[in-house]
Every structure is written in structure tokens, then in C-alpha cells.
Amino acid sequence: MSMLVARMQKMKSGNLGGIERHNQRTFENHSNPDIDPKKQDLNYDLVNDEPINYKEKIQGIIDTQRESQRAIRKDAVLVNEWILTSNQEFFEGMSEQETRKFFQDTLEYFSEKFGTQNMAYAQVHLDETTPHMHLGVVPMTEGKLSGKTVFNRQTLKEIQSDLPEFLKGKGFNIERGIEGSERKNLSVATYKKVVNEAKAEAEKEISQIKVHKKPLVDLEGVKKRSKEKGVMNKRVEISPEDFDKLLLTAKENVKLRHVARKKIKENEDLDQKFDILRNQYLVAVHKRQAANDKLENKNAELLNEVKNLKQELRTEIDKRIVYADMLINDFNVTAWSKEETKARLVLSKLDRGVEPSNVKQGQEWRETLEKARGSNIKPDRLERGISKIKEIIEKFKEKVLARRKNKKQNRGR
Known part of the structure; x- marks a missing residue:
């Protein structure tokens, strides 16, 4: 079944x-x-x-x-x-x-x-x-x-x-x-290999069953001699030699019938194993197809992401070209110093709400802005930036002093 x-x-x-x-x-x-x-x-x-x-x-x-x-x-x-x-x-x-x-x-x-x-x-x-x-x-x-x-x-x-x-x-x-x-799903290649090996083994075993092409007993000869000598009480008269051969043939037939039943059972077991392997093969093929489809989906997502990143990059490049054109043609700015570049980056961070993370970084930012005095940056913007950084540094110092004070109080207790 x-x-x-x-x-x-x-x-x-x-x-x-x-x-x-x-x-x-x-x-x-x-x-x-x-x-x-x-x-x-x-x-x-x-x-x-x-x-x-x-x-x-x-x-x-x-x-x-x-x-x-x-x-x-x-x-x-x-x-x-x-x-x-x-x-x-x-x-x-x-x-x-x-x-x-x-x-x-x-x-x-x-x-x-x-x-x-x-x-x-x-x-x-x-x-x-x-x-x-x-x-x-x-x-x-x-x-x-x-x-x-x-x-x-x-x-x-x-x-x-x-x-x-x-x-x-x-x-x-x-x-x-x-x-x-506890069956495991097999790959397509493994499935075919197992099935082919099982078939070859079965064919090899079946070929080893040697069936005599000619009967050991000359039955036609026995019939002929019996007719010549006559039949009594429905029994056939045969020679002792033919009787021994007939007995050997009967034993051989019993043995072959046993081997045949055994091979039939083995073939039924093989059929069941083939069914199991075939079912596993179907599942393995489907899983491989699903895995391939999943990779295709991921590849499509990555390609789309790359496309979007390229578009964003082109947009940023266009912006840079426009900004450069405005500086050169509208404001006659063709060059600026390293100090001015660093200072503008600091001012840009402050404008976006980004603050230094500690006192040391705050002092570095203040020094950067102070070095940019006399550059193309508007003086009032520079001073506002310097003042804001000083306020931030003072807040850091107040927090440090407060922590030290708390530690002393805790030790005194």
C-alpha cells in the first residue's frame, strides 16, 4: 500500500x-x-x-x-x-x-x-x-x-x-x-545514487538464482518407458537412478521456492524504501527551489538598494556642483583655508544641535573657531559659536564638581 x-x-x-x-x-x-x-x-x-x-x-x-x-x-x-x-x-x-x-x-x-x-x-x-x-x-x-x-x-x-x-x-x-x-531529507544527487545502487544490488542477487535450463530427470523418457512396461495401480515405474534424480529435483524446487519467496519479500521492502526515498526527493527538490527563490528575492532587494544609493549619490553630487557654482559666481569665493573649513564644520554641527561630548572636545571646538577669526566666516556667527561652546564647557565643569562633592559627602558618612 x-x-x-x-x-x-x-x-x-x-x-x-x-x-x-x-x-x-x-x-x-x-x-x-x-x-x-x-x-x-x-x-x-x-x-x-x-x-x-x-x-x-x-x-x-x-x-x-x-x-x-x-x-x-x-x-x-x-x-x-x-x-x-x-x-x-x-x-x-x-x-x-x-x-x-x-x-x-x-x-x-x-x-x-x-x-x-x-x-x-x-x-x-x-x-x-x-x-x-x-x-x-x-x-x-x-x-x-x-x-x-x-x-x-x-x-x-x-x-x-x-x-x-x-x-x-x-x-x-x-x-x-x-x-x-528518523529519516533525513536527501539531496537530488544522493537520492538518485541510493536508488541506483539499490536497484543494482537487487538485480545482482536475482541473477545469482540459478535455474536449471534442463530438468535433472528425463520425464519424457520415464513416460515412454512406463507406456512400454504398462501402468499398474496408477503408479509409474522408474529406475532407482531416475528416482534419485527426481527426488533431487523436488528438493531443488523447494529450495528455489524458498529463495523466490525471500526475494519477493526483499523486493517488497525495496519498493517501500524506494517510496520513502521518492517522497524525500520531492521534499528536497521543493526545499531547494524555495531556497533559490529566497536568494533571488534577496538579490532583488540588494539590487534595488544599490539603485537607491546610486540615486542618492547622484543627488549629493549635483548639490555639491550647485553649491560650488554659487560660491564662485555669486559670492566670488574661489578658495578657503583649512582653518575655515574646520570652523564651518563645527558651526554646522552646532546649528544641527550636535554638542561636544566632553570638556576636552569642547575646548578643541572652541580653539578651532578662535583660529578662524579673520576668515570669510561672519564674525558675529563665529562669536555666537564660541560663546555657546563656552556655556557647554561650563556645564560640564559644574557636573564634574557636583560629582566630586557627592563623593566626598558619601565618604564622610
């Missing part, structure tokens, strides 16, 4: 663009070799009649139920995507209607358990090796978005046990996966 594959992945805001492109096949290029572009028209969504914007659809589901007015955390899980399928043998011989019913019944189970209103999408892929469904469930409960609450450990166990039974009740010959197994 085929086993059900039901695997869940947590999707955050940064993942939505990637899974939307993968599920709805809107990408220009993809890294999944199992996708057949000629069969993409066979895919369908059981929740949405037309392609959707995942971010808008999921946000809409949240907004219509969420009671809190606080902003959603940037790292919050917005949708839990389930990959639902079985092995190839399960779908072999199924009509399109039967395959569609399997996924519709699966969607029905999740809708009844988690609410139809929380089903964001149910994208069925028939353009890959094995039919499967990507089901997006928004984890809303009692007006809150909480993936940890909706899909807690107990609920995940219930799904693995209850869903196969639900599908059995719908007429599908399927069972749950191996309970409590």
Missing part, C-alpha cells in the same frame, strides 16, 4: 514572492529538472480560479480576522505550506477526475480542521514526475496570527494519523508514513 506524504514548511514575508513564482510557474528559468514545461497547462488551483498575488491574498485573510492593531512582526510566519502527495504507483491508473478528487478530498480535510477562510491556495502540479499539491494555510485562530498555536506538535501528529484515515474513507488505498522514523 502506498504511503501519504504530508510535509509542512513555514513561509515568512520574504518567501512569498518565491513560492508564488514556483507554484504558479511565472518564472522564466527554473532549476527543477522534473518540471515539464509542455504540461504546465495541466496544473490548477483548487482555491483560486485565476493566478493571485500571494502577499495580497494572505494579507487579506489576516486583516479580515485579526483583532490586534499592532504591526505584524517582520519575521512572523504568514502561511504554512503543505506538500501533499504519494508515490508514482499510487497515481498510476488514476484518471484526471480521480486525481483531482484525491486533492479535493485532501483540501476538504484541511478546510474542516483549520477553516475554509484560511485556505490561501491549493496549487496542484501535474507537470512534474509525481502529482502533488502545495496547500497554503494561513495560521489564524481566535483573531490572532499564530503558527505555533495552530500547528503545534500534537496537531502535526494528528494530521499524519488522521488524514490517511480520512482519505481511506473517501475510497483511496493509502496509509500514513512510518511513524517515529
Whole structure:
């Protein structure tokens, strides 16, 4: 009996663009070799009649139920995507209607358990090796978005046990996966290597079963001699040599039957292992695609950030050109000293509310302004700056004296 594959992945805001492109096949290029572009028209969504914007659809589901007015955390899980399928043998011989019913019944189970209103999408892929469904469930409960609450450990166990039974009740010959197994997801390359090695080993063992091309006993000769000598009491007369050979043949047949039963059991075990590996392979491919999509999203964000930074840089360069033009052509200023440059930087900080952080820095700023006397800076502006720094230095000194006084008082106690 085929086993059900039901695997869940947590999707955050940064993942939505990637899974939307993968599920709805809107990408220009993809890294999944199992996708057949000629069969993409066979895919369908059981929740949405037309392609959707995942971010808008999921946000809409949240907004219509969420009671809190606080902003959603940037790292919050917005949708839990389930990959639902079985092995190839399960779908072999199924009509399109039967395959569609399997996924519709699966969607029905999740809708009844988690609410139809929380089903964001149910994208069925028939353009890959094995039919499967990507089901997006928004984890809303009692007006809150909480993936940890909706899909807690107990609920995940219930799904693995209850869903196969639900599908059995719908007429599908399927069972749950191996309970409590510690299976690891394999890469595509590892999966193919393991499967090929297992197949080669099985073929090697089967080839070692040597079946005699010619029977040990010449049965036709026995029949001929029996006819010549006659048949008595429904028994055939054979020579002791032929009898020994016949006995050896019977023993050989018993041995071969035992070996055959053993190999049949081993083949059944291999089939089950192949099913497990195939299911893991599907999950591994999906995870790799999701990781690639996530990197593509991050790359797009970085490219956009670089574009914005370049625009800001161009704006600053334009400002500098304008300022230089004004100084040269409107105020006839073509050069200024280092002292004037330092003083203007200090005055600019004071104008923006930036103050020295300690007495030493305050004294350095005051000296810088005093050295700029006689430059192109307006004298009254310079003096205002010097006076302001002196006030700040005095406040620093008062604080230092107050601390020292408090220390002395504390020692006296």
C-alpha cells in the first residue's frame, strides 16, 4: 500500500514572492529538472480560479480576522505550506477526475480542521514526475496570527494519523508514513545514487538464482518407458537412478521456492524504501527551489538598494556642483583655508544641535573657531559659536564638581 506524504514548511514575508513564482510557474528559468514545461497547462488551483498575488491574498485573510492593531512582526510566519502527495504507483491508473478528487478530498480535510477562510491556495502540479499539491494555510485562530498555536506538535501528529484515515474513507488505498522514523531529507544527487545502487544490488542477487535450463530427470523418457512396461495401480515405474534424480529435483524446487519467496519479500521492502526515498526527493527538490527563490528575492532587494544609493549619490553630487557654482559666481569665493573649513564644520554641527561630548572636545571646538577669526566666516556667527561652546564647557565643569562633592559627602558618612 502506498504511503501519504504530508510535509509542512513555514513561509515568512520574504518567501512569498518565491513560492508564488514556483507554484504558479511565472518564472522564466527554473532549476527543477522534473518540471515539464509542455504540461504546465495541466496544473490548477483548487482555491483560486485565476493566478493571485500571494502577499495580497494572505494579507487579506489576516486583516479580515485579526483583532490586534499592532504591526505584524517582520519575521512572523504568514502561511504554512503543505506538500501533499504519494508515490508514482499510487497515481498510476488514476484518471484526471480521480486525481483531482484525491486533492479535493485532501483540501476538504484541511478546510474542516483549520477553516475554509484560511485556505490561501491549493496549487496542484501535474507537470512534474509525481502529482502533488502545495496547500497554503494561513495560521489564524481566535483573531490572532499564530503558527505555533495552530500547528503545534500534537496537531502535526494528528494530521499524519488522521488524514490517511480520512482519505481511506473517501475510497483511496493509502496509509500514513512510518511513524517515529528518523529519516533525513536527501539531496537530488544522493537520492538518485541510493536508488541506483539499490536497484543494482537487487538485480545482482536475482541473477545469482540459478535455474536449471534442463530438468535433472528425463520425464519424457520415464513416460515412454512406463507406456512400454504398462501402468499398474496408477503408479509409474522408474529406475532407482531416475528416482534419485527426481527426488533431487523436488528438493531443488523447494529450495528455489524458498529463495523466490525471500526475494519477493526483499523486493517488497525495496519498493517501500524506494517510496520513502521518492517522497524525500520531492521534499528536497521543493526545499531547494524555495531556497533559490529566497536568494533571488534577496538579490532583488540588494539590487534595488544599490539603485537607491546610486540615486542618492547622484543627488549629493549635483548639490555639491550647485553649491560650488554659487560660491564662485555669486559670492566670488574661489578658495578657503583649512582653518575655515574646520570652523564651518563645527558651526554646522552646532546649528544641527550636535554638542561636544566632553570638556576636552569642547575646548578643541572652541580653539578651532578662535583660529578662524579673520576668515570669510561672519564674525558675529563665529562669536555666537564660541560663546555657546563656552556655556557647554561650563556645564560640564559644574557636573564634574557636583560629582566630586557627592563623593566626598558619601565618604564622610
